[in-house]
Amino acid sequence: MKPETNASPDAKPNPEPKPIVLNAMFDANLNARSDEPETEEQSHKKKVFAIDFETYYGNELNIDSHGLYHYLRDYNSSIYLVGVFSAKEDGNFAYVGKPEAMDWKILDGHTLCAHNARFDRACFERLQELGIVPAELRVNWVCTADMVSALGYGRSLKAAVEGVFGISISKDIRTDMKDRTWQDAVSLGIAEELGRYCLKDAWYCYHLYAKLSSLWSDKERKLSEMTRDMCDYGVYVDQKLLAEGKQKLLRVIDEAMGKIPWVEDGDPVLSPKLLKKECNKYGIPAPVSLAQFSDDCTAWEEEYGDKYPWVGAMRDYRKANTLYKKLITMENRIRPDGTFSYGLKYFGAHTGRWSGDAGFNIQNLPRVPMFGVDLRKMIVPRPGHTFIISDLGQIEQRVLSWLAGDNNMMEELEKGISVYEAHARATMGYTDSEPLKHANPDLYRLAKARVLGLGYGAGANVFVRIAKILAGLDISLLQAKRIVNEFRASNRLITKLWAKLELAFNINKGKPCFTLPLPSGRSIYYRNLAMTPKGMSAEVQGKRYTFFGGKLAENLTSATARDVLGEILLNLDAAGYRVVMHIHDEVVVEVPTEKVDTALKDVQRIMTTTPTWLEGLPLTAETTTSTFYTK
């Protein structure tokens, strides 16, 4: 096996793996090696192994339903297969078979790659608990799913292998294993194929790492590792509050269902079809949309809402049910120590932002109580600990101004003036010495809506909508048109940034990859640029989207703001702080209560330390202590 020499992420595909001869009696011991058997000395030289576990899953037992911890400890859990692969010029190592028969000691002290390492690490540690993997073994985990995501490829192994090597792989056998045990596979005669599949996944994982690892920076690897650790560590839960919340929501759900006539027949509560039918019955029109911000729906509610409470009840049901399901998920995942772990994808978005995962998304928990139920309050520090919660002030708006080269804005920020006020002073004719927020609240809100809404190219129609959501403003379409034009005319630095990005993007038409450099040194990769009827398009994360100047400016801004948070997370970790959650511009740090005073100052200092690569951008943060998660 030749080591990869071409480090470009867009080089030509690797050859297919050599077929590895598997023992026909899979069940007994599938210890298959290709080429020559290894000597003791050779095996010590190895540094990188790839590993892939196969486990039982089905409708009743899966990670979404149980969470990773309980998934691996359920009565029906089974880690039935492991594939391990490593390549060297002088011979490969390959094993696939029962975990019990693997020679685990050879991995000690080495790097272990896995595609979704959080899962494989959890399997590995579970096997250590069970005494199958030696408890004293230490390995250094690397996640290739995180790595390929960071380099702009699709996250799944299938998508990554396709994007990186141009090879299409089938996941059919894994799909076939749903609701099936290892014994089932043996009976069905597909055990050997399953083994080959398992080992081949490890093989692909190994080669993804070999090919791309040099492009993935140490900082990013560390962030990937910290994300894994943070999710496994989890958060403590106030179980009493949780139980009360469930009861309250059940009452709301019950009441809402009582107001919806078709529910009596056991029909779907939220069915738009049945709503329409019911409206027909009473000779009234049905709302076109049921969305809460839809004008049509608001009008319907005003006219018919009192007499026909169905729409309101459907809305209540939907909200209460969603929240209820979140509580159930939390409850199901609570571990014996009172904590629950959650999923968070490092580099879930193509800009690099983290995103939620596996059935419970910590990034979209309701900010305020719903129906008297405050989910955030149920997330609490471990006994003897306190939360320090800190969020960055207007990070994206600040970053956008910095990227646009708005030095005047930087000077204003340095004086402690907010982005919104500085914007009003620079481009909306505000000149008083008084702070704008108090002197003219209406102008301040408009400034806020402009800064939040218009920096990425929104047109008048969109501005009408988002001005309401972002700043609570009611604006006519005519007003919006004037505001949009005026904004673009007086914020040339921003419109120039759009144009610059669009030009750079267009120049790369037909090229395999447009690499957009970020101030941090990281890049965003847009692949296979092409012209479509909808405009210029490119692939990110293995999917095709259209792009234009404003959208690219948003990507660039979002990615840079994400890197600011990444830098902060690294600094908090280096200072010994335990981050238990982070949400785009916000961190929740758990500290021993007796250390809370120094920690508060430390966290505030770290949050407002500008990265060296973003020199000149003043950061602000709001940092508080709390006995529960809140915002």
Add this chain to the structure above:
DNA sequence: TCGTAAGGCGCC
């Protein structure tokens, strides 16, 4: 019976 698309809604 399954997977997926679409509408709705939660967050930054």
Add this chain to the structure above:
DNA sequence: AAAGGGCGCCTTACGA
């Protein structure tokens, strides 16, 4: 010429 963006999870509807 014009175009906010980025996510995930709930349910229902629909088609293979």
